[in-house]
Amino acid sequence: MSDLEVVGTVDVAAGDWSFTADVGGPADGELVLFLHGFPQSRYSWRHEIAALAARGYQVCAPDQRGYSAGARPAGVDAYRLEHLVDDVLAIARARGHERFHLVGHDWGGQVAWVVAARHPKAVRSLTIVSRPHPAAFLEAMRDDAAQASRSGHHRSFLRPEATDELLADGAAALRDLYRRSHVAEADADAYLELLGGRDALDAAVNWYRAVRRSPVAAEPVGAITCPVLYVWGTDDATVGRVAASATGAHVEGRYRFVELPGVGHFVTDEVPGALTPLLIDHLASVPVSTPAP
Secondary structure: OOOOOEEEEEEEEEOOOOEEEEEEEEOOOOOOEEOOOOOOOOHHHHHHHHHHHHOOEEEEEEEOOOOOOOOOOOOHHHOHHHHHHHHHHHHHHHOOOEEEEEEEOOHHHHHHHHHHHHOOOOEEEEEEOOOOHHHHHHHHHHHHHHHHHHOOOHHHHHOOOHHHHHHHHHHHHHHHHHOOOOOOOHHHHHHHHOOOOHHHHHHHHHHHHHHOHHHHHOOOOOOEEEEEEEEOOOOOOOOOOOOHHHHHEOOOEEEEEEEEEEOOOOHHHHOOOOOOHHHHHHHOOOOOOOOOO
8 A cells, every 4th residue: 555645535445345435644644434424425524534634644534335336236235234334344454454543423423333342453442423322322212202203214214215205306305404404505515416316325325224124233232442532513403412411321431522512413514624623632642552452
């Protein structure tokens, strides 16, 4: 692997697939992997990856399974959680690292929690935006009626017609979601360059459809032992305070919970750069020699 001095876009061959990814920083720098959510892409990390690459970290923000044209298998079962987890480990190995820092938002946060819980020796640190620990999320869905209502779109996406409804009238439903979430129109356009096509969007929605088919998803996600930074906006329309506040109970390692007052779900779009100093401080607090658990 050659040294990387600036952020650029490459195809990362990992496992059976090729993932489109923004990469940068020196090849011998500590690897930081970024996992985006729905309905977004690697573009959501544009501010963070440039800042970290400039500080000597090797960064990699892939369009994940289904979002990358070279990693878009057919069928719902191909999007089960165990495959999404395996993709993360394969991408890290393809970038030359067995251990890495992991950053995730929304669905990418869900995958990141599971990677850290199931493969603690691989994850140096964890940074999660919006998505609570899976156990805290399930508890809130069960005990907090407001959280169950906030997550109603999960059930809606299980329907076969969901993709066509999202794309109807020039993707009006998606554009309305971005607008209500304070995503700038130019940034919405950037996401729709990828997700405005039916194949890509249907694959992205398959993440939701595959949840109940995954044996890994049915297994409890245990406590996290690595250092964790959890960032949550108080106006998040999909994650309420009950789930966010309960997340710390499922972290055994060093834990920092940062609330962003008045900020919604799409933190990196709504307040560009707000995550960057928090992430830099978090990564800097993890000694390079920290042994794996």
